[in-house]
Amino acid sequence: MLVDVPLAHLDRPFDYLVPRKLDADVVPGARVKVRFAGQDVDGFVLERVAESDHPGRLAPLRRAVSAEPVLSPAVGRLSKLVAARYAGTRSDVLRLAVPPRHATTEKQESAPAPAPGCGDTEAAERAWQPYGGGLVDALATGGTPRVVWTALPGADWPTLLAHAAAATLTSGRGSLLCVPDHRDVARVDAALTAVLGAGRHAVLTADAGPAERYRAFLAVSRGAVQVVLGTRAAAFAPVHRLGLVALWDDGDDLYAEPRAPYPHTREVLLTRAQEEGTAAVVGGFARTVEGEYLVRTGWAADLAAPRTVVRATAPQVAVTGATDRELERDPGARTARLPRTAYDAIRTGLEHGPVLLQTPRQGYAASLACDRCRTPARCRTCQGPLHLPRPAEPPTCRWCGTPEPQWACGECGNRGLRAPVLGERRTAEELGRAFPRVPVRTSGGDHVLAQVDAKPSLVVATPGAEPVAEGGYACVVLLDTWLMLSRPDLRTAEESLRRWLNAAALARPGQQDGRVVVVGDPADPALQALVRWDPSGFAGREMAERQSAHLPPASRLATLTGAEDDLEAATAALTLPEGAELLGPVPADDDQLRLVVRVPRAAGPALSRALVELQGVRDAKKLPALRVQIDPVALE
Incomplete structure (x- = not known):
């Protein structure tokens, strides 16, 4: 029990x-x-x-x-492994794995399980042919290939995943497909219905509602369906005869569970693949350092199209800034958001179809500064940053919401403001003035578009909110790349390239005059990887740097967050494995401190056990709990 x-x-x-x-x-x-x-x-x-x-x-x-x-033996074993990996408890893991009971739904019968062997294997082989075609044959014959898949730009990845699930179903085995958000769920849901037929798969998402989520869970648990699609909530789905786990865009931070013990969907699925002997596909337009590590260690094979095929399908990518001639006419052009090259590319693209502009910030004017001395504008009440929520409204504090209609600079007394960082709404407003007869649409925040048609239009979107265009975008413009690269985080360059590749992959192929224009520094390594369309090469260089710096995935990290006295007591009681290093403590949120423990990768299980023992002793003594995270996604 x-x-x-x-x-x-x-x-x-x-x-x-x-x-x-x-x-x-x-x-x-x-x-x-x-x-x-x-x-x-x-x-x-x-x-x-x-x-x-x-x-x-x-x-x-x-x-x-x-x-x-409702708790299958396989998921029961998985919960124990995940709890041990992340220094948590099985009770917390099972709250993530098994949805709350809905008695009325439980009394209803699930539809009978469909007969195995559906799906067109030849169509699946044709779809996967650019990558060699061997994956489909292995899945259809009961094999367990494990691959890190780099998708071609513009690839119809939902259909490719659906074909992989269909090939696995041909061998009488089930599949588990995880994607980052509800828009991706909708796309793969439609692809599975088209490839498998209606009623042959279940969708598991946390926002489906108690009854619908439990109904889908029971259909899987009872064996009525063997193909499961969902977000991170589906990673623990009790699929009968599981034969394939697949994860799309594993670098997305939505895969990091915000509740204890904070497991990552990628690690959960890879653990299932290892324990249950299944095939595994980790795919995306970009490649994470963890994905590259799987390839380098031999756990997974590299599945990518030949470079000749990549060059034929990738859009033309150019990095631009202000030209020397523009600087002679206007020295301020060095910091212009839309250089002449990008403006001309947008105008040309609108002659053939929609144009996408990616801007890193939401809102109108995301930050404000004095237009004379450039001092950041601060709230007089709480010293929080000021911003403009929308046109014709006074500056407002982002922290406390206090309006500042009579703001004056504390350094020089000037009352003028400028916006060094513009959001998608202000960008759309400026583009509307520059292209007055072209419809301008925004996508970001609470208003995210799923798709746009092929008519000429301007689409301004924040990273991750880019809608899919029918037939692809004629041009994609990436703005303010410096802003995405300025975050003080271990994964800044990797995350920036991932977001740029995901947006650039929505453009038409270069053979159809698809273009990507990047406003940024041409010498930046991440932008160079985008120009070459070489995500695996960039991931390899990032991995080498992390290995030399003893950072994940070459090492294991654990963070302990709590009050100063609690951290001191925990440090004294913690039995660390050989080779462990203590870094910090440093200030964290809510007047707490954070301590980082770093160990060699081989000592990762020992570190997790030590942290579990520490938490057990503290729980038994009824001491305040510490927040323990193993290999956190963000480490500033």
């Missing part, structure tokens, strides 16, 4: 006596109620045994919540 108690020192199975009247309903994987520490708590039945090793008297189960086996 696994009791739902999120305390590290109680994270182990407990034995209970099954009363005769509950015998039929208490099955492995079922929900039950038990008495624990003087109160009724939830639990999952792990297994039924005839005898117990416990020397004392066993407490009886209080009641059987349901006879539905």
Whole structure:
């Protein structure tokens, strides 16, 4: 019996006596109620045994919540591995893995499982042919290939994933496909319906609603469907005879679970592939350092099209800034957001179709400064940064919301303001004046477009909110690249290139005059990788730098966040593996401190065990909990 108690020192199975009247309903994987520490708590039945090793008297189960086996043996083992990997508890992992019960939905029967062997293998082989075609044949014959897939620019990746799932289903095995957000879910959902037919797959997302999510979960748990699509909530789906796990765009930060123990979807799926002996596909237009590490260590093979095919399908990419002639006429052109080259490319692109402009910031004027001395504009109430939420409104504090209609610079007394960083709404406003007869649409924040038609139009989007254009964009312009590269984060260059490649991949191929114009520094390595369309080469260089600096994935990192006294006590009690380094502590959020522990990759499991023991001791002594994260995505 696994009791739902999120305390590290109680994270182990407990034995209970099954009363005769509950015998039929208490099955492995079922929900039950038990008495624990003087109160009724939830639990999952792990297994039924005839005898117990416990020397004392066993407490009886209080009641059987349901006879539905919602925790499969495979997911039960997976929860233990994930908890150990991320120094958490199985109770916290199972909250992520098993959705809350919906009694009415549970009483309804799921549709019968469809017969295996659907899908057109020849169509799948044709679709994957640019990458060699061997993946589909291996999946269809029961093989377990593991690949890191670099998709061609403009590739119809939802259909390719659907064909991979269909080939796996041909061998009688199931598939689990994870994508970053609901827009990607909608695209892959449509592709699976087109390739497999209606009713042959389930969609698992956290925002589907309690009844719908539980209905889809039960269809998978009961074996009614073997193909599952979803966001990070689907990574623990109990797919019967799982044969393939696939992850698209694994660098997206939406895959990082914000709740303890903070597992990453990529690591969960790779753990499933290792433990359940399945095929694995980690794909994207970009490549993460973790993906490159899988290839370099031999765990996965590199699946990419030949360079001749990449050059034929990639759009023409150019990096531009102000020219010498423009600087002679106007010295301020050095910092212009839209150099003449980009303006001409937009005008030419509008003659043939829609044009996409990617801008890194949401809103209107994302930050303000004095137009005389360039001092950042601050709120007089809380010293927060001022911004313009929309046209014709006074400057407003981003922190406390206080308007500042009578703002004056504290350094020089000037009342004029300038906007060094513009959001997508202000960019759209300026483009509307520059191209007055062209429709301008924005996508970002709470208003994200899924698709635009092939008519000439200007689409201004923030990174990750770029809509797909019918037939592709005639031109893609990437603005303010310096701003994306200025974040103080370990993954700044990798993340910037990923976002640029995802936007540039929406352009038409170079053979159809598709263009990508980048406003930035041509010497920047990330922009050079974009020009060459070489994500794997860039990932290899990033990995080499991280190895020399002893950073993930070559090493393992753990962060401990808490009050100063708690960190000092934890450091004294922590039994670190050989080769461990302590970095910090440094200030973190909410007046707390953060301590970083770094160990060689081989010592990662030992570090996780040490942190679990530390948390167990602190829980037993009822000391304040520390926030523990293993290999956090963001490390500023």
